[in-house]
Amino acid sequence: MGGGSERGGAERVARVARARIGGAWHEDVVVALGSDAGLRLAPEADRDALARLPIALLPPLTDAHVHLGLAEPAAGPVGRALDLGWDPAALPGIAAAHAAVAPALDVRWAGALLTAPGGYPSRSGWAPSEAVHEVAGAQEAAAAVAAQVAAGASAIKVALHADAGPVLDDLALVAIVAAARIAGLPVAAHVQGEGQAERAIDRGVRILAHAPWTERLDDALVARAAERTAWITTLAMHVRDGDDAALATAVDNVARFARAGGAVLHGTDLGNGTGRLGVEPDEVAALLAAGLGASGAVDALTGAGLEPLLAWPARTATALPPEVSDDEAVLAALPEARAVRADDLARTATPSDDDAATSTPEEPR
Numbered sequence: 001m002g003g004g005s006e007r008g009g010a011e012r013v014a015r016v017a018r019a020r021i022g023g024a025w026h027e028d029v030v031v032a033l034g035s036d037a038g039l040r041l042a043p044e045a046d047r048d049a050l051a052r053l054p055i056a057l058l059p060p061l062t063d064a065h066v067h068l069g070l071a072e073p074a075a076g077p078v079g080r081a082l083d084l085g086w087d088p089a090a091l092p093g094i095a096a097a098h099a100a101v102a103p104a105l106d107v108r109w110a111g112a113l114l115t116a117p118g119g120y121p122s123r124s125g126w127a128p129s130e131a132v133h134e135v136a137g138a139q140e141a142a143a144a145v146a147a148q149v150a151a152g153a154s155a156i157k158v159a160l161h162a163d164a165g166p167v168l169d170d171l172a173l174v175a176i177v178a179a180a181r182i183a184g185l186p187v188a189a190h191v192q193g194e195g196q197a198e199r200a201i202d203r204g205v206r207i208l209a210h211a212p213w214t215e216r217l218d219d220a221l222v223a224r225a226a227e228r229t230a231w232i233t234t235l236a237m238h239v240r241d242g243d244d245a246a247l248a249t250a251v252d253n254v255a256r257f258a259r260a261g262g263a264v265l266h267g268t269d270l271g272n273g274t275g276r277l278g279v280e281p282d283e284v285a286a287l288l289a290a291g292l293g294a295s296g297a298v299d300a301l302t303g304a305g306l307e308p309l310l311a312w313p314a315r316t317a318t319a320l321p322p323e324v325s326d327d328e329a330v331l332a333a334l335p336e337a338r339a340v341r342a343d344d345l346a347r348t349a350t351p352s353d354d355d356a357a358t359s360t361p362e363e364p365r
């Protein structure tokens with residue numbers, strides 16, 4: 001299921017100085033990468049035959065909210081990105097253009113944004129008309145979802161922005177959620193304007209594309225949200241906008257959502273305010289301000305909560321300097337992070353070559 005730029009390729013094993021697997025740190029371990037099983041510990045049998053790579057390896061830094069059509073392709077720290085709204089016909093080419101420059105970037109997408117006729121983002125200026133799929137009512141929901149599925153979508157994106165035009169009514173929203181569920185895909189929603197977060201949370205949306213900032217959600221709603229949804233943070237956009245009130249509201253909502261056990265996902269809304277895939281210091285600072293702690297922040301940054309929702313195993317990873325041995329150190333070393341593929345590990349993990357133990361992995365092709 002799903003298109004994206006997911007590429008085949010054999011699973012590789014490598015011996016690394018350190019690895020963060022399932023949230024726990026391991027020293028001098030053999031890991032496997034490149035299969036549907038994701039990044040995981042591998043049998044230690046081959047260990048003595050493998051040169052130890054001088055890297056600390058984590059699941060891929062993940063940006064769960066990008067618009068790659070608005071971004072310049074570049075290799076960097078991010079190994080996994082979810083495009084939440086673009087022309088579905090253009091996405092395969094865009095993903096290929098990014099893969100040509102950043103081969104360790106694993107891309108999936110939602111296709112076009114489903115919205116009410118004339119609704120956001122029709123007149124927003126950033127979205128080409130092909131990135132918007134208008135749904136006039138529940139009777140059009142199944143076809144709208146099917147069009148994105150045919151285009152290789154891994155999720156369905158809806159816009160519920162009450163401050164920028166008409167929004168989908170409840171019947172249409174529920175019909176979209178039902179059609180997506182039948183297709184095995186989660187629905188992600190842009191919620192903005194009073195009451196829209198509650199509508200999404202109570203009608204089967206699984207992912208909020210932005211941490212809600214329009215209003216403070218009450219604790220009962222936050223508790224329901226934590227059970228039912230994952231939230232993509234995009235907190236730095238409020239810093240960029242200089243909107244302290246929005247930032248404070250969003251951080252407060254995220255703090256209570258995380259305390260209630262909700263899955264927090266790192267995302268930037270790449271293309272709207274930022275032009276290059278990466279991790280912004282302001283986003284990390286906001287995650288910490290929301291009380292996630294270093295471990296919660298690294299979980300969010302590595303998209304742990306996204307994997308079950310999209311059945312999206314870690315086929316890439318992010319490498320850091322070998323001295324990185326805990327989650328605080330990960331946050332400090334983010335400027336040195338770079339995404340790697342299984343093949344990148346294999347090319348450097350030549351058996352029993354003493355020189356290899358001190359060399360650094362090559363840049364991705």
Ligand SMILES: [Zn+2]
Nearest residue numbers: 065067084269
């Ligand atoms: Zn967006």
